Amino acid sequence: MSQPSETFEQQDAPNSPELGLVGWLRWIWRQLTSMRTALILLLLLAAAAIPGSIYPQRSADPNGVTTYFQGNPEFAKVLDWFQLFDVYSSVWFSAIYILLFTSLIGCVIPRTRVHYRAMRSEPGEVPSRLSRFPGYKKTASDASLKAVLDRAEAALGERGYRLIRRNDSISAERGYLRETGNLVFHTALIGVLLAAGVGGALSFNGQRVLVEGEVFVNNLASYDSFSPGVFFDENNLQPFSMSLDKFEVFFDMKNGTNIGTPLDFRATVTSKNGVDGAKRRSVIRVNEPLEMPGANVYLTGNGYAPVLTFRDADGQISFSGPVIFLPQDANYTSLGVVKLPDSKPKQFGVLAFFYPTKEQLKTGAFTSIYPDPIDPLLSMNLYVGDLGLNDGSPKNVFSLNTHGLDQVAGGKSGTKAVKLTVGEKAQLPGGLGSVEFNGLKRYASLDIAYNPAELWVLLFALISMAGLAVSLTVGRRRVWVRKFDGGFEVAALAHHDDPRLTDLVKELSAQIANKKGKTK
Amino acid sequence: MTSVSLSLPLAQLSLLAIFSAMAIYTIAFLVFVWQLTRATSENKDARAKSGSLERAGFAILAVAVAVHGVGVLLRGLAASRVPWANMYEFSISGSFILVAIFLASWRVRDIRAIASFVVGFALLVLGSATTLFYVQIKTLMPALQSYWLVIHVTVAVLATAFFNIAAALSVAYLLKSSNYVANSKSKVVGFGRRILSVFPDSKKLERLQVQFNSIGLVLWTFTLIAGAIWAQKAWHRFWGWDTKEVWTFIIWTLYAGYFHATFTRGWTGKRAAWLSLVGFTAILFNFTIVNIFFKGLHVYSGL
Ligand code: HEM
Numbered sequence: 001m002s003q004p005s006e007t008f009e010q011q012d013a014p015n016s017p018e019l020g021l022v023g024w025l026r027w028i029w030r031q032l033t034s035m036r037t038a039l040i041l042l043l044l045l046a047a048a049a050i051p052g053s054i055y056p057q058r059s060a061d062p063n064g065v066t067t068y069f070q071g072n073p074e075f076a077k078v079l080d081w082f083q084l085f086d087v088y089s090s091v092w093f094s095a096i097y098i099l100l101f102t103s104l105i106g107c108v109i110p111r112t113r114v115h116y117r118a119m120r121s122e123p124g125e126v127p128s129r130l131s132r133f134p135g136y137k138k139t140a141s142d143a144s145l146k147a148v149l150d151r152a153e154a155a156l157g158e159r160g161y162r163l164i165r166r167n168d169s170i171s172a173e174r175g176y177l178r179e180t181g182n183l184v185f186h187t188a189l190i191g192v193l194l195a196a197g198v199g200g201a202l203s204f205n206g207q208r209v210l211v212e213g214e215v216f217v218n219n220l221a222s223y224d225s226f227s228p229g230v231f232f233d234e235n236n237l238q239p240f241s242m243s244l245d246k247f248e249v250f251f252d253m254k255n256g257t258n259i260g261t262p263l264d265f266r267a268t269v270t271s272k273n274g275v276d277g278a279k280r281r282s283v284i285r286v287n288e289p290l291e292m293p294g295a296n297v298y299l300t301g302n303g304y305a306p307v308l309t310f311r312d313a314d315g316q317i318s319f320s321g322p323v324i325f326l327p328q329d330a331n332y333t334s335l336g337v338v339k340l341p342d343s344k345p346k347q348f349g350v351l352a353f354f355y356p357t358k359e360q361l362k363t364g365a366f367t368s369i370y371p372d373p374i375d376p377l378l379s380m381n382l383y384v385g386d387l388g389l390n391d392g393s394p395k396n397v398f399s400l401n402t403h404g405l406d407q408v409a410g411g412k413s414g415t416k417a418v419k420l421t422v423g424e425k426a427q428l429p430g431g432l433g434s435v436e437f438n439g440l441k442r443y444a445s446l447d448i449a450y451n452p453a454e455l456w457v458l459l460f461a462l463i464s465m466a467g468l469a470v471s472l473t474v475g476r477r478r479v480w481v482r483k484f485d486g487g488f489e490v491a492a493l494a495h496h497d498d499p500r501l502t503d504l505v506k507e508l509s510a511q512i513a514n515k516k517g518k519t520k
Numbered sequence: 521m522t523s524v525s526l527s528l529p530l531a532q533l534s535l536l537a538i539f540s541a542m543a544i545y546t547i548a549f550l551v552f553v554w555q556l557t558r559a560t561s562e563n564k565d566a567r568a569k570s571g572s573l574e575r576a577g578f579a580i581l582a583v584a585v586a587v588h589g590v591g592v593l594l595r596g597l598a599a600s601r602v603p604w605a606n607m608y609e610f611s612i613s614g615s616f617i618l619v620a621i622f623l624a625s626w627r628v629r630d631i632r633a634i635a636s637f638v639v640g641f642a643l644l645v646l647g648s649a650t651t652l653f654y655v656q657i658k659t660l661m662p663a664l665q666s667y668w669l670v671i672h673v674t675v676a677v678l679a680t681a682f683f684n685i686a687a688a689l690s691v692a693y694l695l696k697s698s699n700y701v702a703n704s705k706s707k708v709v710g711f712g713r714r715i716l717s718v719f720p721d722s723k724k725l726e727r728l729q730v731q732f733n734s735i736g737l738v739l740w741t742f743t744l745i746a747g748a749i750w751a752q753k754a755w756h757r758f759w760g761w762d763t764k765e766v767w768t769f770i771i772w773t774l775y776a777g778y779f780h781a782t783f784t785r786g787w788t789g790k791r792a793a794w795l796s797l798v799g800f801t802a803i804l805f806n807f808t809i810v811n812i813f814f815k816g817l818h819v820y821s822g823l
Pocket residue numbers: 032033034035036038042100101103104105107108181182185186189467468471472495496497775776777779780783
C-alpha cells in the first residue's frame with residue numbers, strides 16, 4: 001500500500017533554517033517538480049510564444065525581418081537584442097521549455113515507480129487513521145456491521161470500484177488506467193520533443209529551380225540553396241536523379257466568379273534511384289510530394305522560362321537557353337534578367353517583362369490579363385555598361401543593378417523596348433547584335449527536404465493523444481469504509497488534489513446511512 | 521482537379537437558408553430568454569409553464585439547426601467541395617456544429633440552462649459571417665486541395681464547439697460563485713441572481729465545464745497533429761512556427777495549463793474557470809484577428 005504522502009504534492013517551504021546544501025537542493029527540486037510550477041511554466045510558455053506571431057521570424061519569414069529592419073532600424077535593433085526575431089530558439093523561450101521538461105521528467109519518473117507498485121498490489125489494508133485523508137467523514141449510525149458493509153459494497157460497486165472486504169472494513173479502488181494514461185501522455189511528450197530535436201538536427205532542405213527538360217541529380221552542387229541541420233552529413237544524400245518532363249497549370253476558364261483561378265499545378269517527372277535504378281514516372285502536386293529515398297520533393301512555385309538566343313555583333317552566340325522569369329502577379333506578368341558580359345562590341349544587360357496574354361493599357365504600357373500563354377509578348381529593356389561581373393563578388397542572377405548603366409532601349413531612353421513573340425527574331429539597337437525568342441517553357445521551383453525522425457514524432461504524438469484521452473475519461477480513486485461502534489467512517493483519496501473528493505465521501509456516507517440506498 | 525463547376529444559384533439558396541436559420545434562431549433565443557424569466561417568476565403558474573416553454577425552445581432550435589444544416593450543405597454543393605475553405609464558410613459550418621452538439625447534449629439536463637448563451641453566440645457568429653466575412657464561392661487553391669482539409673478542419677470545428685460550450689459553462693460558473701453577484705443589493709444584479717438560481721449549482725457547472733473541455737482538448741490535440749501531418753505535405757515541414765501554428769500551440773498549452781489548474785490546490789474553481797475563458801478567448805482571437813491581420817501561410821480568410 002502506498003502512503004498517502006507519496007501521492008500528495010509537497011509544497012511546504014523548507015521548515016528548518018539549517019537545511020544545508022543538500023536540503024536546499026532537494027527543496028528546489030521538489031518545487032520544480034510540483035504541479036503548481038508545471039502550471040505556471042505552461043502558462044509562461046503560452047505567453048512567451050505570442051511575440052513570435054507578432055514580429056516576423058527569421059526562421060519562417062526572413063524577408064519580413066529585413067523589411068522590418070529597413071522600416072525601424074533603431075527599434076529593430078532593440079527587438080533583436082531581446083531575440084524577438086528568433087523567439088523559438090531564443091534563450092528565454094528555450095529556458096522555459098527546458099525547465100518544463102526537466103520538471104516533467106522529475107515528475108514522471110517517481111510517479112511511474114509508485115504506479116507500477118500500486119498496479120501489482122491489491123487494494124491495500126485500511127490505514128489506521130482515516131481522518132488524515134483529504135476526503136473524510138464520520139457518520140453516526142445504528143446499522144449492523146453487515147448492513148453497513150453490504151450497502152457500502154453496493155454503492156462502490158455501482159461506481160465501478162474494485163474492492164476487498166476485510167473484517168470490519170472495505171478497501172476499494174478504481175481507475176488505474178487513468179494514471180497509466182496520464183503517464184503515457186506525459187512520457188510520450190518527452191518522446192515528441194526528443195524526436196523533434198534529433199530530427200531537426202539530422203534534417204536538411206534545399207531548393208532547386210528546374211526548367212522543363214532539365215535533370216536534377218541529388219548532390220550538393222545541384223542545389224540553388226541548401227540548409228542542413230547541425231548534424232547533417234553530406235554523405236547521407238542518397239543518389240537519385242529526376243527530370244522534369246512537363247509542367248502543366250490548369251486555370252478555371254468556366255465559372256464567372258472564378259476565371260483565371262489556378263485549379264491545379266502538375267509537374268510530371270521521371271525519377272531514377274541510384275545510378276542505374278529503374279525509371280519511374282510520377283506527378284508532383286502541391287499536396288503530393290514525390291517520395292525518394294532520403295528526400296521528399298515538393299512543388300513550391302512555378303513560372304515561365306522563355307528560351308532566348310542572343311548573338312553579338314560578330315554573329316557569335318553570347319547566350320542561349322531558358323531564362324527564369326519570376327511571376328509578379330496572378331496573371332503571371334513576369335520579370336526576367338539576362339546578363340551578357342562577353343558580348344561584342346560591349347557588354348550589356350537585359351531587363352525583360354513577359355506577358356502570357358498581353359493587353360495594352362491606355363498609357364501604352366502592357367499588362368497580362370490571363371495566366372496562360374494565349375497571346376504572349378516579351379518586352380526587353382537594354383542597359384549598356386560595366387555589369388560588374390568580373391570582380392568575383394556574388395551577384396543575384398534575378399536582378400540587374402541598373403545604377404551606372406546606360407539605358408539604350410525601353411523606358412525613357414528614346415528607343416522603343418525590343419518586343420518579340422514566340423518564334424520571332426529582332427535586331428538590337430546600337431549594333432548590340434540580335435535576339436531570338438525560340439520557344440516558351442515552364443519551370444517548377446522545387447523544395448527537396450528530409451527529416452528522418454518525422455515518423456517518430458508522429459508516433460509519439462499519437463501515443464500521447466491516446467494517453468490523454470484515456471486519462472481524461474477514467475477517474476482514479478481510492479476509498480475506505482470502516483465500521484466502528486455506533487457508526488462508520490468513509491475516507492477517500494484521489495491521485496491528485498481533487499475538490500470532488502469531499503462530495504464523493506458525502507454521497508457515499510449518505511448512501512450507506514440511508515437504508516433506501518438512493519444516490520444523489 | 522482540372523475542371524470544376526460552381527453553381528451560383530445554389531450559393532444563393534444557401535444564403536437564403538442561412539438567413540432563414542438566423543430568423544428562427546432569433547425566435548428560439550427569445551423563447552429561451554422568456555423561459556428564464558418565467559422560471560424565476562414569483563408566480564407559481566408561470567414557473568410551472570416554464571418547462572413547456574423550454575421544450576418549445578428546443579423544438580424551435582431543432583428546426584433552426586435543420587435549416588442551418590441545409591444552408592451549409594447547399595454551400596458545399598454549390599462549390600462542389602467541403603463548405604469550410606474561408607472564414608464565411610468556417611463560420612457557418614462551425615456554428616452549425618456548435619448548435620448541433622448542444623442539441624445532442626440536451627439530455628444532459630444541467631446543460632439546458634445555457635441555451636440562450638449558446639444560441640446567442642451562434643447568432644452572433646452567423647451575423648458576422650453574413651455581414652463581415654461573406655465571399656462568393658470560389659474553388660480551392662491547390663494548397664488547400666487535400667483530404668486533410670476535411671479531417672483537420674472538421675476536428676478543429678468540433679473541438680471549438682466543445683470549448684465554446686465549456687466557456688459558456690465557465691461564465692455561468694463564475695457568475696454563480698461570484699461574491700458580488702451573491703451579495704449585491706442592486707436590482708439588476710438581483711434579477712440576474714434570480715435567473716442564475718435556475719442554473720445547476722456551481723459544482724455541477726464546474727464538473728460539466730471540465731468534461732466539455734476534456735473532449736475539446738483531446739480533439740484539439742488531434743487537430744494539432746493532423747495539421748502537422750498536412751503541413752508536412754503542403755509546406756515541407758511538420759512544424760515551422762507559422763502564425764497559425766503558433767496560436768494552435770498557444771491554445772493547446774493554455775488548455776493543458778487549465779487541466780493542471782483543475783488538479784492543483786489553490787487553482788481549482790474560479791481560477792480554472794478563468795483559464796477556460798482565456799483559452800476560449802485565444803480561440804476567438806486565432807479565428808478573427810490572426811486570420812485577418814496576421815501574416816502567415818494560412819491565408820484562407822478569403823477577404
Ligand atoms: C510539457 C508539459 C506538460 C503538459 C503539456 C502537460 C499536460 C497535461 C494535461 C493536458 C493534463 C490533463 C490530462 C491528464 O490528466 O492526463 C495533465 C495532467 C497532469 N500533469 Fe501534466 N503536463 C505537463 C507537464 C507536467 C509536469 C511538469 C508535471 C509535474 C509536476 C505534470 C503533472 C501532471 C499531473 C500529476 C497530472 C494529472 C493529475 C491527475 O490526473 O490526477 N505535468 N498534464
